[in-house]
Amino acid sequence: xxxxxxxxxxxxxxxxxxxxxxxxxxxxxxxxxxxxxxxxxxxxxxxxxxxxxxxxxxxxxxxxxxxxxxxxxxxxxxxxxxxxxxxxxxxxxxxxxxxxxxxxxxxxxxxxxxxxxxxxxxxxxxxxxxxxxxxxxxxxxxxxxxxxxxxxxxxxxxxxxxxxxxxxxxxxxxxxxxxxxxxxxxxxxxxxxxxxxxxxxxxxxxxxxxxxxxxxxxxxxxxxxxxxxxxxxxxxxxxxxxxxxxxxxxxxxxxxxxxxxxxxxxxxxxxxxxxxxxxxxxxxxxxxxxxxxxxxxxxxxxxxxxxxxxxxxxxxx
Amino acid sequence: xxxxxxxxxxxxxxxxxxxxxxxxxxxxxxxxxxxxxxxxxxxxxxxxxxxxxxxxxxxxxxxxxxxxxxxxxxxxxxxxxxxxxxxxxxxxxxxxxxxxxxxxxxxxxxxxxxxxxxxxxxxxxxxxxxxxxxxxxxxxxxxxxxxxxxxxxxxxxxxxxxxxxxxxxxxxxxxxxxxxxxxxxxxxxxxxxxxxxxxxxxxxxxxxxxxxxxxxxxxxxxxxxxxxxxxxxxxxxxxxxxxxxxxxxxxxxxxxxxxxxxxxxxxxxxxxxxxxxxxxxxxxxxxxxxxxxxxxxxxxxxxxxxxxxxxxxxxxxxxxxxxxxxxxxxxxxxxxxxxxxxxxxxxxxxxxx
Numbered sequence: 001x002x003x004x005x006x007x008x009x010x011x012x013x014x015x016x017x018x019x020x021x022x023x024x025x026x027x028x029x030x031x032x033x034x035x036x037x038x039x040x041x042x043x044x045x046x047x048x049x050x051x052x053x054x055x056x057x058x059x060x061x062x063x064x065x066x067x068x069x070x071x072x073x074x075x076x077x078x079x080x081x082x083x084x085x086x087x088x089x090x091x092x093x094x095x096x097x098x099x100x101x102x103x104x105x106x107x108x109x110x111x112x113x114x115x116x117x118x119x120x121x122x123x124x125x126x127x128x129x130x131x132x133x134x135x136x137x138x139x140x141x142x143x144x145x146x147x148x149x150x151x152x153x154x155x156x157x158x159x160x161x162x163x164x165x166x167x168x169x170x171x172x173x174x175x176x177x178x179x180x181x182x183x184x185x186x187x188x189x190x191x192x193x194x195x196x197x198x199x200x201x202x203x204x205x206x207x208x209x210x211x212x213x214x215x216x217x218x219x220x221x222x223x224x225x226x227x228x229x230x231x232x233x234x235x236x237x238x239x240x241x242x243x244x245x246x247x248x249x250x251x252x253x254x255x256x257x258x259x260x261x262x263x264x265x266x267x268x269x270x271x272x273x274x275x276x277x278x279x280x281x282x283x284x285x286x287x288x289x290x291x292x293x294x295x296x297x298x299x300x301x302x303x304x305x306x307x308x309x310x311x312x313x314x315x316x317x
Numbered sequence: 318x319x320x321x322x323x324x325x326x327x328x329x330x331x332x333x334x335x336x337x338x339x340x341x342x343x344x345x346x347x348x349x350x351x352x353x354x355x356x357x358x359x360x361x362x363x364x365x366x367x368x369x370x371x372x373x374x375x376x377x378x379x380x381x382x383x384x385x386x387x388x389x390x391x392x393x394x395x396x397x398x399x400x401x402x403x404x405x406x407x408x409x410x411x412x413x414x415x416x417x418x419x420x421x422x423x424x425x426x427x428x429x430x431x432x433x434x435x436x437x438x439x440x441x442x443x444x445x446x447x448x449x450x451x452x453x454x455x456x457x458x459x460x461x462x463x464x465x466x467x468x469x470x471x472x473x474x475x476x477x478x479x480x481x482x483x484x485x486x487x488x489x490x491x492x493x494x495x496x497x498x499x500x501x502x503x504x505x506x507x508x509x510x511x512x513x514x515x516x517x518x519x520x521x522x523x524x525x526x527x528x529x530x531x532x533x534x535x536x537x538x539x540x541x542x543x544x545x546x547x548x549x550x551x552x553x554x555x556x557x558x559x560x561x562x563x564x565x566x567x568x569x570x571x572x573x574x575x576x577x578x579x580x581x582x583x584x585x586x587x588x589x590x591x592x593x594x595x596x597x598x599x600x601x602x603x604x605x606x607x608x609x610x611x612x613x614x615x616x617x618x619x620x621x622x623x624x625x626x627x628x629x630x631x632x633x634x635x636x637x638x639x640x641x642x643x644x645x646x647x648x649x650x651x652x653x654x655x656x657x658x659x660x661x662x663x664x665x666x667x668x669x670x
Contacts, residue, residue, distance in 0.1 A: 203400065203402065205398050205399075205400055205402040206402050206404060208367075208369050208396075208398070208402065209396070209398060209402035209404075209463075210404075210415075211368075211369070211389050211390065212367060212368075212369075212389050212390065212394065212395065212396050212416075213390070213415050213416035213419060213463075213467075214390035214416050214419045214420060215390075215415075215419050219419060223404075223415070223419075224404060227406040228405070228406060
């Protein structure tokens with residue numbers, strides 16, 4: 001109350017009024033500009049997340065509001081070998097696919113960064129796997145991996161390398177490998193194009209200086225390219241890991257978690273238990289169990305993303 | 318240290334030839350400046366010397382060895398880039414020691430040589446900083462440090478001062494020259510700034526459109542420019558050029574279209590009545606009776622001297638005087654060119670007469 005009175009007094013003495021000061025206050029304005037987006041995010045992201053976590057502490061089923069059951073769902077999961085299999089699958093899927101995506105993506109980026117004929121066309125061709133809808137590419141892979149009509153099996157048979165068709169999606173380990181390959185195929189363009197963008201920010205004169213300093217091609221990569229690329233590698237790999245860890249579409253379209261749960265990821269298992277079987281509480285618990293892993297991945301990249309000392313701006317120590 | 322021989326070097330990018338046969342002999346320990354307007358091919362020539370560009374034809378030899386096919390790192394040269402090209406993720410010490418590390422030198426040797434170079438350049442307190450934490454002049458010095466740590470046969474500088482402010486540029490100019498006098502390493506320095514060329518070089522190579530216009534000691538180029546291009550390029554403010562016809566009537570002079578007589582000391586050989594360009598440097602005008610009637614257009618006092626832009630007939634000229642002048646725009650003055658300091662160029666070829 002007293003502040004209002006004070007302001008009023010001040011305004012009478014010729015100072016700008018509270019309102020006109022607020023109008024020009026950047027922080028105050030910023031709040032208003034951010035508010036719509038913030039409400040949207042809270043309503044459609046944060047609130048469902050909280051609801052999901054809450055759901056995991058209930059025994060809710062489809063069409064039946066649940067009772068609070070504490071950690072019962074998690075206790076069930078703890079003793080559930082299929083859940084642990086899905087955790088193992090998810091980690092395997094994420095680690096292997098991300099590592100290969102990084103290696104292949106970096107290699108492609110370095111290749112595309114060279115001067116070569118038809119560079120623009122080749123760059124757009126590389127992007128194709130990324131722009132094809134996931135389900136469409138899943139169906140394509142489904143045919144490629146088909147037990148009877150697989151083109152890979154057919155080709156290998158024609159070459160006389162195998163006698164029988166490979167059961168790509170019917171055998172546990174083959175199915176895992178096949179899915180990882182399909183995921184890599186889809187994910188490499190994103191990594192490659194992002195790293196290419198990073199490579200293009202490196203001044204060519206640094207390479208010239210390094211060449212004159214006596215660096216070989218490998219040493220130029222090791223001592224110039226790679227260290228300058230680390231910030232962007234941290235960003236792109238964080239996204240890549242998050243996308244791979246939460247992958248659902250590709251698996252669901254191709255194997256639905258089979259054979260014998262060999263390709264169930266946490267996301268697909270959660271969907272199967274929660275939606276298809278209707279045990280919402282249990283499905284929510286599986287989904288919630290992904291959060292610590294995702295947080296860990298984010299933390300790792302957070303520290304990886306910390307601005308390195310050499311990136312700090314002007315200014316002396 | 319080594320001598321460098323550039324013999325009839327040509328360079329084409331696709332169908333476009335940008336260096337049309339350039340030959341420059343460089344003696345051991347010489348400081349040679351390649352100077353010319355942008356696009357004249359000077360930077361390309363330097364990059365060919367460094368091995369960053371292929372040589373289309375001709376030969377470049379360093380220390381008697383033809384290096385056309387020698388990889389840059391085997392040429393034993395060090396280059397300072399216009400944008401410094403410091404590795405942003407390495408400290409000053411690491412930047413300077415990088416080439417030694419690649420060569421597999423021991424830690425103690427690297428430390429010793431880096432410290433020595435840092436000492437020469439006054440970089441010792443900055444060794445643990447990153448390039449971003451340095452000012453322009455300090456970065457420039459680190460780039461030079463990186464070059465001298467290697468103790469190469471030849472230093473190459475590619476417009477190293479053009480990113481610095483005017484005051485720092487003058488200071489660094491002196492520093493580079495001092496460094497050269499101390500190390501006596503053969504140096505090839507590229508710039509578009511003729512003042513840098515004049516002040517630093519043992520030998521200036523003036524380039525224009527892919528050819529060498531003139532080569533020689535700075536003052537020789539200043540006193541006896543071989544053609545109108547060099548005459549106009551070397552010296553600041555630039556030389557004045559007045560068109561006229563060569564005449565001899567008792568004494569030698571050049572008569573302009575308006576009938577003004579520009580004095581000459583001696584009559585050059587050849588016919589009278591020939592179309593020529595009369596060149597006179599701004600500092601070779603004298604104020605006083607019996608000169609050319611001129612109207613003052615602009616007066617530019619710099620403190621140490623006074624520049625006067627004046628109109629003689631329909632041509633503008635610049636005159637520079639050491640003394641202060643109390644003239645105003647619009648004043649009528651009389652400018653007398655010093656006959657002994659006049660230059661004559663053929664109107665058609667631009668060559669010195």
